[in-house]
Amino acid sequence: MKQKISALMDGELFDDDAETILDKLKQNPDMQEEWRSYHLIGDVLRQSDNVHANISIAIHKRLQAEPTVLSPHQRDSHNARWLALSAAASVMALTLVAWLSVQVGSETVPQLAMRQSQNAQPANLPARGLDDYLMAHQEFSPGLDVHGMTAYVHTVASQQEDK
């Protein structure tokens, strides 16, 4: 156990062990003496020309008069801030993606439609022939399903008028 106190004060214990030792330190005065004397040794070795006396007893007395600190949400609020920032970043990213898709969707269809109409001109097909051509190739239409359907409805209406 003493060896673990020694390792704990050097920051060389695993997390679970550290929690266990700290729990035991709280309840065991002998272990507290080890903690105190090991730190005194370190302080003397680092600065032996001016070793200050132990003031922890005086501070202990003063702490008894202090209201107990209770800030259980301290770490949580820190995490919550990061969570909020992450959520805001995610929403912004989704908004950007949605906006880009709308922009791309609204610009691409007319451009492609224009290109198709330009390509269709040299063929110089009769109206009926053009409808058949569009019917046959509507599955290759670059637009959404709705656009493809619109063209189909238009073509059917045209056929009915011919009849």
Next chain:
Amino acid sequence: MGEREVDQLLVDRAQHGDKHAFELLVTKYQRRLARLISRFVRDSVAVEDVTQEAFIKAYRALPTFRGESAFYTWLYRIGINTAKNHLQALKRRAPTTTLFDAEESEGFEDASLLHEVSTPENELMSKQVVDVVNSSLQELPDDLRTALTLREIEELSYEEIAAAMNCPVGTVRSRIFRAREAIATNLRPLLGTSKNKRW
């Protein structure tokens, strides 16, 4: 888990109402903080007073500590500010300082502790503690002395010490513990008789 993480663990506990965890931090940093404050404040009684005050201020400010810096960095900053405030207060009340401080310390709950600070007995005790630690260190086998020195003075990690001494980390852990325990064994009779555990 490094030393900073152990401090953070103790701070977390203190922030959840565990005063004892804060007292372990006091034991760990009291002399380092006192040494820092003594660079600003010359009077040894005042150094202890300011050091105590800095720890109490740190305790009160614990809810604001978010762990973005190391605990000791934050504590040292509080210590420096407390020392500077002390010096400014001294300047303001310079003409009556001696009388006022004497009256104040008489009414102070731990006045007996303050009065003990610079007595010849305490100075002798301080010298004895230093002598015992240093002589005990010299009596240690080479491997124990080297391991403890590399840790406490050079502040190397166990892994770095293991590399330097060409041995496993577990051996380093054992050597440092045995060295500390050997010195502490020689020190205990002295600490056990010290009045109010002043050391």
